[in-house]
Amino acid sequence: MTKVSTYEIDIVKSPTSKINDVDFDNLSFGRTFTDHMFYCDFIDGEWQQPKIKPYGPMSIDPSARVFHYGQAVFEGMKAYKDDQGGVFLFRPEENFARINRSAKRLAIPEFPKDYFFKGLTTLLNLDKAWIKSGDGNSLYIRPFVIATDSAIAAAPSENYRFMIICSPAKAYYKGSVKVLIAEKFSRSANGGVGFAKAAGNYAAQFYPTNLAQQKGFQQVIWTDADTHTFLEEAGTMNVFFRIGDTLITAPTSDRILDGVTRKSIIQLAEDNGIRCDVRPITVNEIIEASKNGSLKEIFGTGTAAVISPVSAFEHHDSIYELPEITANSYSSILKKNMLGIQHNLSEDKHGWRYELK
Numbered sequence: 001m002t003k004v005s006t007y008e009i010d011i012v013k014s015p016t017s018k019i020n021d022v023d024f025d026n027l028s029f030g031r032t033f034t035d036h037m038f039y040c041d042f043i044d045g046e047w048q049q050p051k052i053k054p055y056g057p058m059s060i061d062p063s064a065r066v067f068h069y070g071q072a073v074f075e076g077m078k079a080y081k082d083d084q085g086g087v088f089l090f091r092p093e094e095n096f097a098r099i100n101r102s103a104k105r106l107a108i109p110e111f112p113k114d115y116f117f118k119g120l121t122t123l124l125n126l127d128k129a130w131i132k133s134g135d136g137n138s139l140y141i142r143p144f145v146i147a148t149d150s151a152i153a154a155a156p157s158e159n160y161r162f163m164i165i166c167s168p169a170k171a172y173y174k175g176s177v178k179v180l181i182a183e184k185f186s187r188s189a190n191g192g193v194g195f196a197k198a199a200g201n202y203a204a205q206f207y208p209t210n211l212a213q214q215k216g217f218q219q220v221i222w223t224d225a226d227t228h229t230f231l232e233e234a235g236t237m238n239v240f241f242r243i244g245d246t247l248i249t250a251p252t253s254d255r256i257l258d259g260v261t262r263k264s265i266i267q268l269a270e271d272n273g274i275r276c277d278v279r280p281i282t283v284n285e286i287i288e289a290s291k292n293g294s295l296k297e298i299f300g301t302g303t304a305a306v307i308s309p310v311s312a313f314e315h316h317d318s319i320y321e322l323p324e325i326t327a328n329s330y331s332s333i334l335k336k337n338m339l340g341i342q343h344n345l346s347e348d349k350h351g352w353r354y355e356l357k
């Protein structure tokens with residue numbers, strides 16, 4: 001068998017573009033997709049020739065293992081365009097490394113780095129017009145891998161498909177959210193898959209989040225599965241607490257996802273002379289701090305919203321309100337810093353921007 005040269009991507013361009021049908025001022029997150037998609041199949045123990053095709057439905061056997069056992073992982077990243085037309089990614093090496101850490105935990109073969117970057121940059125160059133410059137605009141990028149074997153025996157698949165699809169996004173700002181602290185349900189456990197971006201982690205969160213929403217809360221703050229006393233993540237975001245002038249966020253573990261935004265915010269806090277302690281933090285500690293007035297802020301961090309402030313939290317049927325957000329809130333300062341770097345508006349002293357060539 002001759003091995004195909006996998007380095008060249010087989011490209012079929014879309015004969016027409018859908019871009020003129022899209023109302024870029026009224027995008028709802030993750031519902032509109034660009035003209036092309038990237039994919040690469042893993043067959044006979046090898047990643048095959050990568051391909052780019054017009055975005056659209058694809059045919060998969062109903063017995064494909066992804067449908068039965070949830071063997072799937074994904075990533076979330078963004079591209080930004082500056083006013084000169086330059087396109088930038090933010091720390092994409094981190095997303096590449098993480099999709100392979102997630103893949104390993106789900107018994108999915110690792111995807112080669114050169115395929116990932118060549119696929120990503122070729123796709124972005126083809127669909128560059130979909131990345132709009134200006135405040136809050138970006139292109140959300142979704143790499144993912146699914147198990148494609150036509151076989152429902154409960155075993156890891158032998159065949160997989162790696163894909164990248166892209167969706168234009170506006171600023172993802174829903175105002176501050178009210179959250180419920182989990183007292184019964186858990187997102188993750190020791191030795192589990194909480195650190196991985198496994199598709200099933202999200203499915204497992206939907207029901208408890210629906211219950212929280214029925215009670216008037218937008219999100220759940222997840223606590224440790226054993227005792228429900230340690231604060232771990234907020235919805236699908238990492239979470240930070242400001243007590244006095246110190247930020248606190250939990251250390252990453254089996255149960256806590258190592259967010260690119262989280263680690264960037266920790267660095268930016270340091271750059272701003274804001275102390276940030278990475279240590280376990282308990283529910284009691286924030287309740288005490290709320291009662292004595294030293295709890296100033298709670299915010300979630302993640303690629304989609306960057307920073308999402310919390311206005312109130314509930315625990316044991318008591319509601320604790322947080323102070324109003326101002327321009328001097330740490331969440332406002334750090335979000336502005338992040339967006340400045342991402343949109344190529346400020347100095348990038350840590351080398352986080354990756355310019356599309």
Ligand SMILES: *Cc1c(COP(=O)(O)O)cnc(C)c1O
Nearest residue numbers: 236237238257259260261302303
């Ligand atoms: C993706 C994700 C995050 C945020 O990670 P970023 O790299 O900052 O986008 C946080 N928690 C969970 C559970 C996630 O899935």
